[in-house]
Amino acid sequence: MLRDSVRRLVDAELAPLAAVAERDECPPPAAFDRCRDLFGIDDVLAAVVVAEELGRLRSAGLVAALLAQDAAAALGVPIDEPVAVAGRAALTVEGTTVSGRLPLLVAGQVARRCYVWDAGVVVESGPSWTVAAVRAPHGLRGAGLADVDLDDAPVLPLNAAPAARARAAGRAVLLEAAATVAAAWRTWDDARRYAGEREAFGRPIGRFQINRHRLAEGATTLTAARALVHDTAAAAAGDGDGDVDATAARLYAGRVAAAVADTCLQLHGGYGYTTDFDAERAWRDAHALRVGDDARRVRLVALARQGGAS
Numbered sequence: 536m537l538r539d540s541v542r543r544l545v546d547a548e549l550a551p552l553a554a555v556a557e558r559d560e561c562p563p564p565a566a567f568d569r570c571r572d573l574f575g576i577d578d579v580l581a582a583v584v585v586a587e588e589l590g591r592l593r594s595a596g597l598v599a600a601l602l603a604q605d606a607a608a609a610l611g612v613p614i615d616e617p618v619a620v621a622g623r624a625a626l627t628v629e630g631t632t633v634s635g636r637l638p639l640l641v642a643g644q645v646a647r648r649c650y651v652w653d654a655g656v657v658v659e660s661g662p663s664w665t666v667a668a669v670r671a672p673h674g675l676r677g678a679g680l681a682d683v684d685l686d687d688a689p690v691l692p693l694n695a696a697p698a699a700r701a702r703a704a705g706r707a708v709l710l711e712a713a714a715t716v717a718a719a720w721r722t723w724d725d726a727r728r729y730a731g732e733r734e735a736f737g738r739p740i741g742r743f744q745i746n747r748h749r750l751a752e753g754a755t756t757l758t759a760a761r762a763l764v765h766d767t768a769a770a771a772a773g774d775g776d777g778d779v780d781a782t783a784a785r786l787y788a789g790r791v792a793a794a795v796a797d798t799c800l801q802l803h804g805g806y807g808y809t810t811d812f813d814a815e816r817a818w819r820d821a822h823a824l825r826v827g828d829d830a831r832r833v834r835l836v837a838l839a840r841q842g843g844a845s
Contacts, residue, residue, distance in 0.1 A: 545589065545591055550593070556677030580772055583764060583765065583768045594677035595820035600645075600677070607650050634686055635685055652693070658689075753799075
């Protein structure tokens with residue numbers, strides 16, 4: 536019932552807003568208003584379902600901005616206005632003020648405050664908060680990316696214990712993986728439909744063996760990625776925190792999504808590079824979402840060593 540409800544919301548109300556986000560390169564405020572009740576759900580499996588349905592939006596940038604709201608809500612903080620969330624940041628905190636830069640901040644163009652996990656502070660927008668919009672010529676156009684400079688900006692303590700912040704960070708990674716896989720499935724569906732309609736040498740290109748095999752391989756890896764996400768969510772809902780698996784799920788989801796996007800773009804031929812089809816946007820987003828893969832690999836190695844693995 537939850538999935539059906541969120542899907543109706545996505546198709547009827549959020550899809551037009553996703554088109555606006557892509558066009559304006561900034562998430563529209565209405566998108567945050569319509570989704571507010573979906574953020575911060577305690578049940579991790581339910582949160583994954585929400586992330587999967589949001590992932591079907593044809594704007595990975597808007598999805599990233601929306602999932603930032605869930606990350607804040609998971610900490611139990613108010614999200615009555617659009618907010619941004621940052622992990623590691625080169626900030627200098629002196630008493631009740633902070634200076635530095637929050638680079639490429641998702642939803643930075645519209646956020647009214649930013650929760651900085653590692654520093655454990657909340658920065659409110661104001662005169663000491665300078666926003667420089669970052670145009671995204673490639674992926675994540677709808678994310679409202681911005682470089683935010685802070686000059687003695689007032690801060691408040693983030694009233695969440697380190698363990699709670701770590702759980703919220705793991706949840707954010709998991710939901711990002713879920714949305715990434717769902718977006719790749721929609722891209723795959725588009726390509727399969729196109730392959731059934733586009734003809735070459737008197738028959739649909741989907742009937743050529745090489746194309747059937749490529750679609751089948753894409754479906755296989757996507758099924759595996761989705762299973763990994765759901766297994767990770769089940770572990771997080773149980774006794775374990777699922778932190779290692781969340782990092783692994785995100786890394787694998789990114790790899791699979793990029794490979795599927797490559798295949799789908801190629802199946803469209805030259806048309807795949809035009810804006811007449813969604814394949815080009817999906818390709819840009821899939822590869823943009825892989826930024827940070829090296830950091831995820833380093834984290835996996837560190838966590839494996841902590842667990843005694845060689």
